[in-house]
């Protein structure tokens with residue numbers, strides 16, 4: 001097996017994630033008796049390669065990668081084969097290591113994973129006599145969206161944290177996204193769940209209600225995590241960046257490149273690699289306090305769907321300070337020997 005390249009943060013997340021999973025786990029393992037999830041947990045694959053150091057399977061494991069209990073609902077056999085053979089080919093930069101599976105082990109792993117699914121209750125949920133937002137909430141759970149996402153202090157950071165999604169995305173756009181994520185962003189890691197139209201409407205309505213009301217819970221979680229992060233402003237800032245999901249529009253670690261149709265000049269949202277060079281702390285705070293509406297490329301076409309939210313009004317001063325420290329860590333280091 002290849003040596004795992006675990007950063008300090010990863011280890012903290014693994015250790016802390018496991019601790020949290022155990023602490024919150026009050027359903028006992030008997031719920032998972034005789035299920036494909038438990039079979040996988042006991043298999044040669046998990047025993048040998050320790051997938052649970054990053055993934056939750058049944059009720060066990062870490063939160064660095066997606067929870068795998070419903071993996072068979074969202075990924076097909078061919079995709080899983082490609083992913084397990086070489087994760088970097090599918091998602092460059094992923095923390096998931098390439099394992100040297102034998103061909104038999106690869107088939108075995110894919111065999112287990114495709115069986116790990118549940119009977120979705122989409123139709124029953126949609127038929128319920130409850131408000132549409134509640135249906136969305138139930139569907140969110142049914143599809144196990146928290147396998148990758150996070151709201152408040154629950155879930156993972158594989159997809160953007162959805163605690164504030166209602167202030168950054170419109171309901172109409174959520175519908176477009178949920179109908180077919182790869183159609184909007186071909187290289188996205190979010191699968192197409194093939195959700196029926198009514199389900200998409202309910203999910204979008206539910207997501208739109210997420211406007212930070214769970215945020216105090218994340219702050220508390222973050223406070224406890226900071227204890228493990230050793231009080232490093234930059235690492236705390238990375239968490240602020242993830243909690244407010246700047247990366248949903250500015251790319252992972254501010255790398256940019258995400259599309260904003262009809263936004264001038266090139267329909268691509270800016271990266272944030274130079275933000276701490278171009279903006280002083282005060283200037284950035286002032287900017288984040290105003291919601292800005294990007295210039296359209298063609299005034300006759302629909303306005304660009306994404307604008308930069310007025311986050312400055314929601315962030316606490318200390319959070320903003322940490323965020324700035326994180327953005328500052330991107331700035332190119334000034335060379336020691338500069339003669340001009």
Ligand code: HEC
Nearest residue numbers: 049050051053054064065066071075091094095096097158
């Ligand atoms: C060091 C952490 C780590 C280990 C160990 C690890 N993975 Fe992953 N895995 C990830 C991450 C992180 C992702 C999500 C991709 C990303 O965001 O980079 C992922 C994604 C996946 C996915 C796709 C999940 C989805 O919802 O689409 C599967 C399947 C998977 N891993 C299976 C495995 C199996 C099987 C093992 C053990 C043989 C394993 N992983 C070990 C980190 C890990």
Ligand code: HEC
Nearest residue numbers: 066143145147148158159160165169188189190193203248
């Ligand atoms: C395998 C991981 C994974 C699962 C499971 C998943 N997503 Fe996502 N999702 C992502 C990723 C990654 C992105 C970021 C898009 C990108 O840049 O590729 C995303 C983006 C989003 C966004 C828009 C980004 C924003 O501003 O927050 C929404 C909304 C969303 N997902 C909702 C859902 C819902 C609802 C479900 C369940 C039906 C779901 N996701 C399941 C990985 C996942």
Ligand code: HEC
Nearest residue numbers: 168244245246249269270275292293294306307308309311
């Ligand atoms: C919903 C999408 C979205 C989210 C989320 C978002 N932004 Fe933006 N941001 C934009 C768009 C679009 C622009 C470019 C148009 C403009 O200037 O308003 C932008 C511009 C910026 C700029 C100016 C860039 C430059 O080159 O001058 C900064 C700085 C910035 N955002 C910081 C942030 C930070 C920090 C966060 C997280 C706290 C964040 N943004 C979250 C959409 C977003």
